[in-house]
Amino acid sequence: MLEAPFSLLKERFGITFELNEDIIPTAEDLHITLFRMLPVLNLSDEDEKIAEFVVYNIDSSGRLRITAEEISNIYGIDKSKASKIIQLVMDTFSEEISTLSSSIPFEHYIQPDVFIDLEHVEVRQITVKDPLLQKALEFRNETLLKIAELVRKVNEYFFKGLRKYPQVITMSYAARTLGMSVSTISRAVRDKFASTPRGTLPLRVFFGKGTNKEFVIHEIRDLLAKYPNLTDRELSVLLRSVGLNISRRTVNKYRNMLEKTGRLNE
Structure with a gap:
């Protein structure tokens, strides 16, 4: 019963600023504006997370502070796919980025809910x-x-x-x-x-279906860079110590993937 009014609220006022008689925002926050618009890209849940990360790395002048290669490494995707998502975000929201990028200081970008x-x-x-x-x-x-x-x-x-x-x-x-x-x-x-x-x-x-795959891959790569002779079982124990409860079999799968793609030496 209350969902319709809340949808109306989001449409009329946005989702993050405080509204009262004395405070009237002069410009929307760049990041929050783009986060709210991400659904128009019609991406899968996983790709939308990557697009969200792209948005978060747009600085106060509207420039992207991360490369396709870095996104590829973080999320374990092809560099070409990372480039396409970057291009999609920057092209689709070019007007918003241009209009809002210099209107609010960087320290005000993210207002916690x-x-x-x-x-x-x-x-x-x-x-x-x-x-x-x-x-x-x-x-x-x-x-x-x-x-x-x-x-x-x-x-x-x-x-x-x-x-x-x-x-x-x-x-x-x-x-x-x-x-x-x-x-x-x-x-x-x-x-x-x-x-x-x-x-x-x-x-x-x-929130998610389970342990974040990107966290696990990143941690395995870092551990093997320091201790290349670790066994899968030892890796599993070390991952548990930082809060990543992963089986030895899953560790082996990710380890093989890193070796095959040459990402262990990045």
Whole structure:
């Protein structure tokens, strides 16, 4: 019942700035604007994550601060595919990048929607005059608060610095635990950012089908660069120590992939 008003709210006011009688934003944040527009690219979930990373690396002058080769290395994709995604983002949003790139200082690029610390969570408040929209906002805030509290509990060790990577929560587990639908969880975390003890992060990094493949590949490559004689079992144990629970068989698969593609020596 409240989804229609919330959709209207997003369409009319955007998803991140605070609105009241005294504060009227003069320009939208470049990154948040582009994050919100990413669905128009009609990409797969995995490719949209890469496009999101591209957007995050556009600086205050509208220039890209990362190369196709670096994206290829991080996500384990062909350089040509990385180039196509970069080109798609830069071409599709060229007008927005040109208009907004110099309007807001870099330090204001990412405004967190939720604040998570070791003891509690808080949702950034947005105020509007329309009572129906305000009710929709309250529903949004309640949903975000519950999700953020789950993230805080599950990732206590990550936030304390005892894990190198976040503990990924599956959408189905979050839905069962919070008594919500998977689609509600998915919509709630989309394009949202959390201020945490480990920095400001997209809420999406805490959710997925399992351990993030890019994290695992990056860590295996780093470990083998330092200790090339490690066995698959030893790698599996070391990965567990940084919060990546990967079987020896999976380690072997990624190791072989790195060797075949020549990425171990990058």
